[in-house]
Amino acid sequence: MVYIPHTDEERQEMLASIGVERMEQLFNDIPEQYRYPTLGLTEPVSEMEILEELQELSAANLNANDVPTFLGAGAYRHWVPSVVDAIISRGEFFTAYTPYQPEISQGTLQAIFEYQSMICDLTGMEVSNASHYDGATATAEAVIQAVNVFRLKRKKIVLAPTVNPQYRAVVRTYTQGMGLEIVGDEDPTLPLAEVVKLVDENTAGLIIQSPNFLGEIEDLSGLADEVHRRGKKALLAVVANPLSLGLLTPPGAFGADIVMGEGQPLGLGLNFGGPYLGFYTTRRKYVRQIAGRVVGETVDVEGKRGYVLTLSTREQHIRREKATSNICSNQGLTMLAATVYLEALGKQGLRKIAELNYHKAHYAAHEIAALEGYEIVNVRPFFNEFVVRCPAPVDEINHFLLEDTAYTIIGGYDLGRDYPHLANNMLVAVTEMNSREEIDDFVAALAEFQVTGGYHD
Amino acid sequence: MTEPLIYELSVPGREGVKPPKLDVPPSELPAELFRAELPLPEASEVDVVRHFTHLSHLNYSLDEGMYPLGSCTMKYNPRVNEVAARMPGFTGLHPLQPEETVQGALYLMYHLQEALRKIGGFAGVTLQPAAGAHGELTGVLIMRKYQLDRGETQRDTILVPDSAHGTNPASTHMCGLRAVQVPSDERGNVDLDALQSLVGEHVVGLMLTNPNTLGLFDENIKEVVALVHGCGGLVYGDGANMNALLGVMRPGDAGIDVLHFNLHKTFSTPHGGGGPGSGPVGVVERLVDFLPGPIVAQDAELSDDEAPYFTFVMPPKSIGPVKSFWGHFGVLARAYTYIRMLGEKGLRRAAEHAVLNANYLLSRIKDVYPLPYDRICMHEFVVAGHFAAAPGVRALDIAKRLIDYGVHPPTNYFPLIVHEALMMEPTETESKQSVDAYADILLKIAEEAQTHPELLHDAPHNTPVRRMDEVRAARKPVLRYQRET
Numbered sequence: 001m002v003y004i005p006h007t008d009e010e011r012q013e014m015l016a017s018i019g020v021e022r023m024e025q026l027f028n029d030i031p032e033q034y035r036y037p038t039l040g041l042t043e044p045v046s047e048m049e050i051l052e053e054l055q056e057l058s059a060a061n062l063n064a065n066d067v068p069t070f071l072g073a074g075a076y077r078h079w080v081p082s083v084v085d086a087i088i089s090r091g092e093f094f095t096a097y098t099p100y101q102p103e104i105s106q107g108t109l110q111a112i113f114e115y116q117s118m119i120c121d122l123t124g125m126e127v128s129n130a131s132h133y134d135g136a137t138a139t140a141e142a143v144i145q146a147v148n149v150f151r152l153k154r155k156k157i158v159l160a161p162t163v164n165p166q167y168r169a170v171v172r173t174y175t176q177g178m179g180l181e182i183v184g185d186e187d188p189t190l191p192l193a194e195v196v197k198l199v200d201e202n203t204a205g206l207i208i209q210s211p212n213f214l215g216e217i218e219d220l221s222g223l224a225d226e227v228h229r230r231g232k233k234a235l236l237a238v239v240a241n242p243l244s245l246g247l248l249t250p251p252g253a254f255g256a257d258i259v260m261g262e263g264q265p266l267g268l269g270l271n272f273g274g275p276y277l278g279f280y281t282t283r284r285k286y287v288r289q290i291a292g293r294v295v296g297e298t299v300d301v302e303g304k305r306g307y308v309l310t311l312s313t314r315e316q317h318i319r320r321e322k323a324t325s326n327i328c329s330n331q332g333l334t335m336l337a338a339t340v341y342l343e344a345l346g347k348q349g350l351r352k353i354a355e356l357n358y359h360k361a362h363y364a365a366h367e368i369a370a371l372e373g374y375e376i377v378n379v380r381p382f383f384n385e386f387v388v389r390c391p392a393p394v395d396e397i398n399h400f401l402l403e404d405t406a407y408t409i410i411g412g413y414d415l416g417r418d419y420p421h422l423a424n425n426m427l428v429a430v431t432e433m434n435s436r437e438e439i440d441d442f443v444a445a446l447a448e449f450q451v452t453g454g455y456h457d
Numbered sequence: 458m459t460e461p462l463i464y465e466l467s468v469p470g471r472e473g474v475k476p477p478k479l480d481v482p483p484s485e486l487p488a489e490l491f492r493a494e495l496p497l498p499e500a501s502e503v504d505v506v507r508h509f510t511h512l513s514h515l516n517y518s519l520d521e522g523m524y525p526l527g528s529c530t531m532k533y534n535p536r537v538n539e540v541a542a543r544m545p546g547f548t549g550l551h552p553l554q555p556e557e558t559v560q561g562a563l564y565l566m567y568h569l570q571e572a573l574r575k576i577g578g579f580a581g582v583t584l585q586p587a588a589g590a591h592g593e594l595t596g597v598l599i600m601r602k603y604q605l606d607r608g609e610t611q612r613d614t615i616l617v618p619d620s621a622h623g624t625n626p627a628s629t630h631m632c633g634l635r636a637v638q639v640p641s642d643e644r645g646n647v648d649l650d651a652l653q654s655l656v657g658e659h660v661v662g663l664m665l666t667n668p669n670t671l672g673l674f675d676e677n678i679k680e681v682v683a684l685v686h687g688c689g690g691l692v693y694g695d696g697a698n699m700n701a702l703l704g705v706m707r708p709g710d711a712g713i714d715v716l717h718f719n720l721h722k723t724f725s726t727p728h729g730g731g732g733p734g735s736g737p738v739g740v741v742e743r744l745v746d747f748l749p750g751p752i753v754a755q756d757a758e759l760s761d762d763e764a765p766y767f768t769f770v771m772p773p774k775s776i777g778p779v780k781s782f783w784g785h786f787g788v789l790a791r792a793y794t795y796i797r798m799l800g801e802k803g804l805r806r807a808a809e810h811a812v813l814n815a816n817y818l819l820s821r822i823k824d825v826y827p828l829p830y831d832r833i834c835m836h837e838f839v840v841a842g843h844f845a846a847a848p849g850v851r852a853l854d855i856a857k858r859l860i861d862y863g864v865h866p867p868t869n870y871f872p873l874i875v876h877e878a879l880m881m882e883p884t885e886t887e888s889k890q891s892v893d894a895y896a897d898i899l900l901k902i903a904e905e906a907q908t909h910p911e912l913l914h915d916a917p918h919n920t921p922v923r924r925m926d927e928v929r930a931a932r933k934p935v936l937r938y939q940r941e942t
């Protein structure tokens with residue numbers, strides 16, 4: 001039997017010790033009519049057979065690492081140093097539970113403490129939790145924190161239309177029973193300067209993103225002050241790309257109250273969308289309103305430094321319905337991957353990776369801008385993602401890039417899906433993984449599409 | 458033995474792993490946008506490898522020994538699962554690639570949805586929720602929206618038994634609903650009289666953990682379900698304890714309308730030091746349209762017998778997406794591998810042996826550790842961690858003394874309805890020898906409690922750090938590295 005060590009003889013001894021004769025007697029509390037249904041599952045297979053099947057399934061996909069890829073929109077193809085998987089593959093880390101017993105969990109606890117420290121430094125913030133499921137759920141938790149800070153008395157949330165559309169959808173899913181008024185993104189073209197004006201005394205928080213979903217780095221100077229003034233201390237929450245913070249002045253330096261987002265760029269593979277990592281930081285004064293697990297430093301009975309899960313009186317297992325959130329886990333292993341990534345690259349490495357993204361994206365944008373029929377839409381500076389107005393629907397161009405050229409390229413994201421006014425606009429992501437040759441091929445293929453008039457059989 | 462923080466190992470100017478050289482002409486870097494300082498540590502690759510290797514040695518893990526945390530199902534994490542999740546065609550897959558380029562991944566997701574649907578006895582399954590608590594939130598949102606959709610706008614209450622996980626009332630609260638507690642009876646079941654007095658047209662539904670957190674199968678399940686359905690409510694099943702029921706009972710057959718699975722418990726995916734987990738949700742027919750999405754469906758037009766074609770669809774009355782993209786695909790690949798390898802028979806055997814191991818451990822210690830409900834248990838059980846003859850000893854002391862013997866303590870102080878609770882779940886992957894060894898240690902500690910209580914009070918003795926000052930941690934929180942100024 002797979003993964004069950006018992007021999008027949010042992011089974012009999014154990015049943016006898018319990019005082020029953022047959023295994024079935026252990027289930028007598030279950031009404032008989034429900035017992036032992038036929039499920040209709042497949043026959044068991046061996047390790048050899050399942051690996052063969054999985055290899056086939058794996059090969060039935062187009063691996064984005066095997067072809068030039070310019071798709072981002074919330075998940076990015078980045079280089080993952082070998083050391084990351086080597087560390088997270090250690091059984092001491094991945095087969096451990098949440099570190100409830102600190103005496104035998106210092107490895108996980110200290111890793112989380114280092115993660116919290118580095119994420120705070122990266123975002124320019126004061127406290128970080130031990131992570132959320134992903135950027136979208138971290139954003140939803142930011143909304144809940146803002147509402148909780150005002151003890152549910154303020155019900156209005158202003159959400160910029162340039163926040164990732166999936167994040168905005170998840171915010172609405174999470175809060176559908178909370179009776180909130182969520183405004184700001186009804187008009188997808190509303191610029192940030194106008195969005196801010198929606199903040200008033202009934203507003204708990206403004207949620208923006210920078211670099212925003214269209215790749216642009218928002219002007220954050222004075223923004224927090226304006227939000228605090230218009231909204232009488234309403235919170236400013238900023239969704240950030242953590243890799244961009246290797247280069248950009250962090251939102252914390254501009255006075256943001258919450259900085260959160262998707263940690264996937266920090267050493268996590270694409271993995272078809274997950275598991276990723278939501279990072280979450282806030283100001284010290286809000287530490288008791290933060291959701292999720294938090295690790296703190298303390299000493300043991302002998303005065304030796306160590307780490308524990310702390311501030312748990314906010315949490316569901318103690319506070320039940322009064323908890324700040326229902327969360328009872330963190331993203332332990334992906335958090336560890338991000339921690340190893342940040343430590344392995346370190347101060348200089350992260351800056352260099354961020355610069356590579358910046359320069360390569362700008363090189364690509366420069367080359368595409370020179371093509372007839374294509375135009376770079378962004379007016380503000382961008383990091384590694386930008387918008388290209390195309391001469392045809394984006395799905396036609398993408399189909400051409402993938403199927404009809406000599407190149408086999410995964411093109412960018414079709415912004416018309418979420419922003420009607422951006423039909424024919426492609427969101428292009430360029431990272432350190434895109435070599436100059438890939439970028440040049442991409443540009444050549446776009447030019448070729450224009451020349452040949454696009455898709456034809 | 459402790460390990461310095463990476464900041465304390467950092468040396469100014471030291472480089473870590475090296476990024477590639479720039480191969481395009483540089484662009485201008487607008488200085489006004491850029492940070493002057495990036496205060497990350499500076500360590501070499503070998504520094505980092507040694508640092509984490511040292512840290513790993515400070516962790517107890519399932520690979521080292523028995524980890525019988527009640528309600529957590531710490532079963533062996535098969536290594537083939539890790540290989541499965543690291544297939545290059547999975548790890549390198551962008552979630553927004555065209556559907557025709559991700560058919561292998563969609564095949565896996567579709568068949569995992571189907572397997573969970575069959576295991577639970579449901580009509581539909583979503584794989585999107587990221588964890589058990591996330592599945593609960595999803596389930597309660599589905600119940601709420603269903604009630605609103607049929608015009609039952611006055612329903613605002615979720616009934617939660619007092620033995621439930623704290624996530625149940627917390628999830629309820631997040632959905633803007635009221636959690637009302639239902640007491641347990643003297644056999645550890647939901648108290649039917651109390652339930653009778655609590656049901657009514659204000660009830661959205663009941664959240665039932667069955668087997669409950671005492672490890673007992675609720676003998677009144679038929680009556681409980683009938684009472685809740687009778688008032689127009691729905692029954693939510695907390696699937697945290699599904700490991701007892703695999704192939705033994707389908708919750709859907711018993712009238713459970715919605716249930717979350719914990720792939721990281723029941724289906725052997727690793728706990729990872731706290732995550733990532735995965736909390737798929739199964740529902741009966743009348744709730745299928747409310748599932749979060751998208752979910753994977755077979756496209757009838759583009760499929761033929763030889764080659765099925767899979768596509769994402771959004772259920773028509775969906776509560777909306779509960780996270781980015783489609784779920785924790787890497788975790789799904791592991792659970793799929795596990796289910797395929799065990800098959801129908803293997804899953805039932807897993808449940809049976811989980812229950813066998815729990816009852817066997819209980820049979821070995823129940824004359825010594827007070828048992829609040831003396832019944833055949835399911836995959837876990839709860840005893841009281843205190844002895845009349847050793848009044849100064851608490852469950853916490855027993856837990857810490859277990860560490861001295863090189864094993865992981867059980868869950869303590871949960872469920873809240875048992876005084877000084879110790880909740881033990883050995884799981885099916887422990888051998889008789891390892892369960893016996895654990896029982897021997899528990900019996901020895903019970904003896905020590907009377908003869909040498911100080912051994913328990915001062916435990917653990919030989920760990921990298923000893924009992925921590927948790928009050929200090931919470932009163933004066935130090936939550937990040939403090940630089941010397």
